[in-house]
Amino acid sequence: MENEALVGLAGAGIVWSLVGVFRRTFTIPDRFIPLLALATGIAWNVGLKGAEVSDATWGVAIIFGVLGGLAATGFESGKKNVVDG
Numbered sequence: 001m002e003n004e005a006l007v008g009l010a011g012a013g014i015v016w017s018l019v020g021v022f023r024r025t026f027t028i029p030d031r032f033i034p035l036l037a038l039a040t041g042i043a044w045n046v047g048l049k050g051a052e053v054s055d056a057t058w059g060v061a062i063i064f065g066v067l068g069g070l071a072a073t074g075f076e077s078g079k080k081n082v083v084d085g
Contacts, residue, residue: 007045007054008064012071015041019072034073041069 019037022028028036042065048054049061056064 007048007056007061009067009071011044011048011064012041012068012075015044015068016072016075018044019076033076034069037072037076038066038069041065041067041072044068 015037018040019033022036022040023033042062045054045056045061045065045068046058049056049058054061
């Protein structure tokens, strides 16, 4: 399916961007950012499954969401170490 680029680890960039929007919109302490990324990743992938964009099962969609959230957390950590010093 052509929409598979939005699912799983491929969606980690989208999850990272959404977490960035949430951080700038609401005042969220830094210690909750990984939890927010995890929840956003799960919501993103379960939402795609619910919209029938993904052919994955519900369990696989949740696992993809966890992986995407963890990858987005890694992106944020890498950016913090490289760019912010």
